[in-house]
Amino acid sequence: MSKVFRNPDVLWRRESDTSEGASQEEAVAAILFSGGSMLSLNEFGIELWEMCDGQTVDELVASQLSEFDVDEDVLRSDIQEFLNSLLQKGFIRYE
């Protein structure tokens, strides 16, 4: 199964301050930046982003499954959708 890697050209940083009143799901936890393309991530997103270091999608799903009380198929679909958005912007690649 192919592995997921961050594009090394993408600059990213954690945002230490979260907006008051925003839930963890909504709060901006990190910013990705490459050329004119930008993306803000919540805590869930940045956790996945940091795991894009050669792990497979199965491994990403397994790691998150232990953290959330959610159906595996739903989680897999959410993660795949997230990875697709990163791939579309050229922020990750599969090997």
Place this chain on the structure above:
Amino acid sequence: MSNLQLKAPLTINWAINNSCNFACSHCYSREDTHDELPRDVLYTCIEKVVKAGVFSVNFGGGEPLLHPDLLDIASFSSGLGLRVSMNSNGWLLDHDKAVALKEAGFTKVGISIDSHLPDVHDNFRGVAGSHVRALAALGHLRSAGITTSISTVICRINSSTIDELVALALEHGVGQLNFHNFKCSGLGMSNKDELDLTPEEWKLFYRDAIAAKHTVKNLDISLDDPIIALLDARDAGSLVKGSVCGKLSLNIKANGDMTPCGFIPIVIGNIVKDDLQQVWKDSAVLDKMRNKQPTGKCSGCSKYDDCLGGCTARALALTGDMNSPDPHCWGSDAPAK
């Protein structure tokens, strides 16, 4: 997402010098300070910027190639992880300079070209032969492996020549063609009656530019004007609504003074003595820019949530109020239903 508050700018537009070898009709910085930071102080400031979390720095001026330490400054910056780019008129850019820029870590260089016609460009920029050298610069940069772009300030000399400018960009292999809206700052204010378009003319320009953006292949046509929201066009890649100034980017002058953008002459701090994150977080001016309130015809306009009143610099320059509707806006004076 319109109220996104980052901990620091993503990009700094940094005028490391204000000296220039051109005499452009629209120059915003001719009267700016010519004080420059000593190299060691500048290096300390760059370290502060990196520590704050800034991703990229775009050197401007003035003409950055006139700064004797540009290559060292760029090397220092890129060595700290900053993505380094520059805007230049291209006059001083030959093959050897392009190679040196590449070695110093420049990833992208924008060259100012305001017309496909050499005479028109040269007259606008105030230097005979500048068009030829600007085009040559693009070739040298490309050969050196640096991504190039063309920056064009849209005004009366070029607003009806989109196709020709696109053809020029394609012919010279640039990746991006930036159509910058005309700002009424510096000489841009003095010469606005001669150079600026009417709101209706802006509408026509953007209508055609957006059409070109959708149809032209192998060229990214960039439109950085928030008022294109009136035509239901907006940069989908941006994290914020309205202008990016003071939300994603910040300007630093040659003497270290920080302003929201190069076209807003309000100093909100100095990078030498102030903490960047603190200024970014606490500046009352930035707060006002990030939380604009609709006034006049913006009140009730159905596009306001996307355009947020348009270019703040232009509203401030021409009305004295950041919250005023962008004077380029062609929207109806009557509130939208």
